Amino acid sequence: MRNEIILKVYRFDPTSGKPPTYKRYSVPITERETVLDALLYVKEHQDATLSLRFSCRMAVCGSCGMLIDGLPRLACYTQISELDTDEIEVRPMSNYPIVRDLVVDMSGFFEKHRSVMPWLIRRDVREQNQPTKQYLQSDEQLLEYLQFSYCIKCGLCYAACPVVTAMDEFLGPQALAQLYRYIRDSRDEGATERLKSAGEFNGVWRCHFAGSCSQVCPKGVDPALAIQLLRRRTLFMK
Amino acid sequence: MIITSIRRTSRQNLSKVLTTMLVPSRYTIERWSYTLQRVSGVVVMLYFVAHVIETGYVVGGPGVWYVPPYEVAQRSWETVKASLKDPVFDVGLGIIGLLVTFHTINGVRLTLTHFGYTLKRPHRPEFPYEVRSFTNFQRGLFWLSISFAVFSMIYALDTLLGVFRA
Amino acid sequence: MRERTLMIMHYLTGLGILVSGTIHVYVVFLTVPANLTAWESTLSFDGFQFAILPVYRNLALALSLEILLICTTYHGLNGLRIILYELFQGRSARTYVKYALFAIGALLLIYGTRTIIIAHSIGGP
Ligand code: SF4
Ligand code: FES
Numbered sequence: 297m298r299n300e301i302i303l304k305v306y307r308f309d310p311t312s313g314k315p316p317t318y319k320r321y322s323v324p325i326t327e328r329e330t331v332l333d334a335l336l337y338v339k340e341h342q343d344a345t346l347s348l349r350f351s352c353r354m355a356v357c358g359s360c361g362m363l364i365d366g367l368p369r370l371a372c373y374t375q376i377s378e379l380d381t382d383e384i385e386v387r388p389m390s391n392y393p394i395v396r397d398l399v400v401d402m403s404g405f406f407e408k409h410r411s412v413m414p415w416l417i418r419r420d421v422r423e424q425n426q427p428t429k430q431y432l433q434s435d436e437q438l439l440e441y442l443q444f445s446y447c448i449k450c451g452l453c454y455a456a457c458p459v460v461t462a463m464d465e466f467l468g469p470q471a472l473a474q475l476y477r478y479i480r481d482s483r484d485e486g487a488t489e490r491l492k493s494a495g496e497f498n499g500v501w502r503c504h505f506a507g508s509c510s511q512v513c514p515k516g517v518d519p520a521l522a523i524q525l526l527r528r529r530t531l532f533m534k
Numbered sequence: 535m536i537i538t539s540i541r542r543t544s545r546q547n548l549s550k551v552l553t554t555m556l557v558p559s560r561y562t563i564e565r566w567s568y569t570l571q572r573v574s575g576v577v578v579m580l581y582f583v584a585h586v587i588e589t590g591y592v593v594g595g596p597g598v599w600y601v602p603p604y605e606v607a608q609r610s611w612e613t614v615k616a617s618l619k620d621p622v623f624d625v626g627l628g629i630i631g632l633l634v635t636f637h638t639i640n641g642v643r644l645t646l647t648h649f650g651y652t653l654k655r656p657h658r659p660e661f662p663y664e665v666r667s668f669t670n671f672q673r674g675l676f677w678l679s680i681s682f683a684v685f686s687m688i689y690a691l692d693t694l695l696g697v698f699r700a
Numbered sequence: 701m702r703e704r705t706l707m708i709m710h711y712l713t714g715l716g717i718l719v720s721g722t723i724h725v726y727v728v729f730l731t732v733p734a735n736l737t738a739w740e741s742t743l744s745f746d747g748f749q750f751a752i753l754p755v756y757r758n759l760a761l762a763l764s765l766e767i768l769l770i771c772t773t774y775h776g777l778n779g780l781r782i783i784l785y786e787l788f789q790g791r792s793a794r795t796y797v798k799y800a801l802f803a804i805g806a807l808l809l810i811y812g813t814r815t816i817i818i819a820h821s822i823g824g825p
Contacts, residue, residue: 463786465789495702495704497703501704502786531708
């Protein structure tokens with residue numbers, strides 16, 4: 297068991313006009329410590345200027361995504377012992393503009409999520425205003441989309457996707473998985489227009505099943521599976 | 535839906551995009567399949583263009599747009615055939631055999647997976663999460679395509695150069 | 701054309717290549733008379749049943765070659781389009797890519813079809 301580790305952290309301040317650099321910090325660690333713990337140790341004791349984004353520390357809020365040893369991971373969900381190296385490289389997530397240090401601008405990612413209309417579309421307006429009944433779902437109906445609704449919008453899949461790197465307009469794994477999640481929801485009535493938008497040039501056809509999104513997803517959402525199933529729906533248009 | 539208001543991520547340069555496309559280190563074999571399918575596709579396409587041009591000499595070359603006398607066509611083909619007699623082209627053909635076979639079988643695999651076949655149904659995720667789309671069947675098809683590709687390259691080199699016969 | 705149509709055709713032409721390409725390769729396999737090595741016979745102009753010219757003369761085989769030509773041209777150029785869409789972005793870049801590939805495809809199809817039609821109609825010596 298190591299009791300010390302080197303953190304190699306990407307530092308960049310766009311307002312300073314200087315190019316990005318890597319800074320090394322040596323951090324004492326105990327068993328079961330996560331990368332986020334180590335980064336916060338640095339911020340508390342060594343370098344208060346280090347910027348990072350975090351909140352829940354338990355893989356629920358999805359704000360601490362970063363490239364840890366080259367793969368997009370949640371810092372609070374990655375045990376230092378599981379990485380099994382003496383020097384951990386920490387960089388901001390790829391495929392996002394960098395705001396500062398480890399903080400990235402996720403507005404494009406969220407906008408794509410919004411653009412797939414991640415809400416239930418209903419035609420019965422009066423019923424929606426004056427509800428009279430429940431919308432019962434069987435277990436099978438629930439299982440059709442449950443897995444995909446576990447998404448915490450951490451954006452790791454978006455950072456791992458090779459198509460997103462190349463193509464700014466591509467909706468990305470997260471948005472497409474949510475698109476499929478709402479199509480499969482038995483309470484939703486917007487399948488036709490959803491499928492139409494999924495079939496555009498920046499939609500489902502740009503996926504080549506490289507599977508990197510599913511590999512890095514911390515919540516078992518498996519966006520790649522959702523996208524392939526969505527492609528079948530887009531083929532038959534129903 | 536065309537998203538217009540997305541602030542363009544400072545136009546990433548070509549080299550970064552190409553590295554992401556061509557160097558899938560740290561990722562699973564699905565990512566390798568993506569890279570190899572692309573590379574093999576582009577190379578086979580170049581071969582296809584060359585092959586269309588080359589077979590054009592069966593009837594006498596690009597200048598011939600009428601039915602030529604038998605002897606003219608034969609002479610034109612024999613000339614091209616002689617100029618193609620080069621071990622470099624033979625090795626090249628062996629590699630094309632490798633790439634075509636890989637692209638074909640992996641293409642069948644991708645056609646199946648792209649429409650959700652060979653993948654497992656969605657389920658209730660429970661820790662530790664299992665990735666439902668990384669099935670053994672689908673991965674087996676990838677390795678099958680690799681082995682068939684290597685086999686066909688060996689076969690091609692054997693036929694062309696006789697290297698594995700002696 | 702709509703993206704969905706273009707991509708569905710990508711999978712269909714892929715299947716088309718699978719069938720006609722298999723025929724093409726199988727015919728190349730069949731060209732071995734006793735006095736030649738396999739590769740020499742593949743490149744033989746004429747003289748036995750599955751030499752080059754007799755294959756073109758056979759209407760069914762010539763048609764399968766034409767199908768292979770059409771499918772490969774579409775499949776290959778659409779594949780390039782997918783890659784180029786990722787490398788060159790924006791509406792105008794996409795238009796250029798589309799027309800450039802369309803022109804290349806037309807050239808390939810015209811030239812290849814010419815070869816097949818003429819080779820099909822060349823008479824004996
Ligand atoms: S699909 Fe997974 S990796 Fe992608 S944003 Fe959702 S939780 Fe994160
Ligand atoms: S801090 Fe909330 S997911 Fe890591």
